[in-house]
Amino acid sequence: MGLLVVGSMALDTIQTPAGSIQEGLGGSATHFSYAASFFSKVRLVAVVGEDFPPRHIALLHSRGIDLQGLSRLPGKTFRWSGSYGADLNDARTLKTELNVFLNFSPELPVALRKSSFVFLANIDPDLQRRVAEQIENPVLVACDTMNYWIESKLQSLRNTLRQVDLLFVNEGEARQLTGESNLYRATRALSSMGPSILIVKRGTHGAVLFHDRRFFWAPAYPVLRVKDPTGAGDTFAGGFLGYLSRRKAVTASRLRRAVIYGSIMASFCVEDFSLNRLKRVTPAAIDKRYRTFRDLTRF
Amino acid sequence: MGLLVVGSMALDTIQTPAGSIQEGLGGSATHFSYAASFFSKVRLVAVVGEDFPPRHIALLHSRGIDLQGLSRLPGKTFRWSGSYGADLNDARTLKTELNVFLNFSPELPVALRKSSFVFLANIDPDLQRRVAEQIENPVLVACDTMNYWIESKLQSLRNTLRQVDLLFVNEGEARQLTGESNLYRATRALSSMGPSILIVKRGTHGAVLFHDRRFFWAPAYPVLRVKDPTGAGDTFAGGFLGYLSRRKAVTASRLRRAVIYGSIMASFCVEDFSLNRLKRVTPAAIDKRYRTFRDLTRF
Secondary structure, three states, X not given: OOEEEEOOXXXXXXEEOOEEXXXXXXXXXXXXXXXXXXXXXXXXXXXXXXXXXXXXXXXXHHOOOEEEEEEEEOOXXXXXXXXXXXXXXXXXXXXXXXXXXXXXXOOOOHHHHHOOEEEEOOOOHHHHHHHHHHOOOOOEEEEEOOHHHHHHOHHHHHXXXXXXXXXXXXXXXXXXXXXXXXXXXXXXXXXXXXXXXXXXXOHHHOXXXXXXXXXEEEOOOOOOOOOOOOOHHHHHHHHHHHHHOOOOOOOHHHHHHXXXXXXXXXXXXXXXXXXXXXXXXXXHHHXXXXXHHHHHHOX | OOEEEEOOOEEEEEXXXXXXXXXXXXXXXXXXXXXXXXXXXXXXXXXXXXXXXXXXXXXXXXXXOEEEEEEEEXXXXXXXXXXXXXXXXXXXXXXXXXXXXXXXXXXXXXXXXXXXXXXXXXXXXXXXXXXXXXXXXXXXXXXXXXXXXXXXXXXXXXXXHOOOOEEEEEHHHHHHHHOOOOHHHHHHHHHOOOOOEEEEEOHHHOEEEEEOOEEEEEOOOOOOOOOOOOOHHHHHHHHHHHHHOOOOOOOHHHHHHHHHHHHHHHHHXXXXXXXXXXXXXXXXXXXXXXXXXXXXXXX
């Protein structure tokens, strides 16, 4: 068993209408693993520089996250800086300093190759494939991507899609990858490219799951004040795969509940900067939002 | 009992990426009453000109719609012409010829003043109020509006809102009316302006109901090919109020089911121009989509 994530750890400097943060703990692997840790044991593969604050490592360690795949290399940690406008939808990137992340080429420690569930966060699709090929008999391999790879490495991304079971994608990316403007047609087209399970993330409009020719439509939790949407997608994936990886059986009903848990964790994420809100989350708070989701959709 | 609608009847000329139609049957009262006729007896109050094709009247009559409130006046029928781009969201108005609709001032026939449920379609808020004041002891008065009235007659619209029980609104209008960018805060702010029931229509993202401090989130039916979204909002309102008006009791669970029936009727509407798809709808087809909605949201 075991849930593996391969992705980034970063120091984020972010401005939103609700405030700002300087060099806060961020990165796809960070957000994913923190969210997933509420549900299962996570193994993290990532790289940080010499300047990475030890308290961040201690924080992940405190959540029981397995850090044997975390490398600390000479140089500086990956830094990202961005800002959001009033609608809080799309981030405007102000600066990206890849630093030690530039030469990230994950070789998995032997113990991590027997992971049942794998999340390939948004990195170069060639790297995603290299990781996937090191896993022995996984139950489910999921990946994320972004418009940058669709535009710059489409063929490589297509090769990756043929090797994964699940793709997390947003509406714009789904349309861009398939040329279909209708979301449902785009989703079906994506499933013919490889992944048998599709999760279309729609931000404040919820998420759609496509699996076994059926759609499932999950709302977003009604968050009354979004402070910072950074990391919401990876946090969603963490809640989703954290829940799903508790059992080997990937059933339709478990996939649906996993979407709800992903949505719940993402709703906490956006309520504050970095992991600030998630740090205060309790299992009881997760259960309470789960009941709210039931009430939101019941008719 | 009885469900009354006051609104427009029009001849629409529309271009979408899927095709076009010349002077097709349209208008808010038309779409509303046709959709509602699947659920209950509808009384229509509207005006047409001398050039209005009798076959359109015959069509509404064939659905059992009470047309005693339909006036035929000297002059031409209201015409609207618009086009949609690839994303099929916002219509671009090419031409509006109000014609006989310009002096529409509905005096309700006495028999119609005892209507239990009322839909005030998107007309001048002063007219909406004049209609509302003629109704004797209604169970529920609902209204629609648009950005045009928010910009040109805000105070009058606010007066109308104080007199209605339910407002149909889209996301942009909700934000514009309240100055709140967060949809949930905007919805709560709207309910403090008068209507105790809010329906926020989100197009392909479904609809949100707010009532008694609780949110209900309905998906949109996964329509694989949208031909023309014109009239979808009024068709939604028609399905909603058609279902709701079958009983005097307006309960939380009936409101939720009404949202689903509204969504179902709107999903048929957008699959073809004018009423072309709705004309082929059967009760069995409605039931089938209802089951799909259950499956779409169940977890």
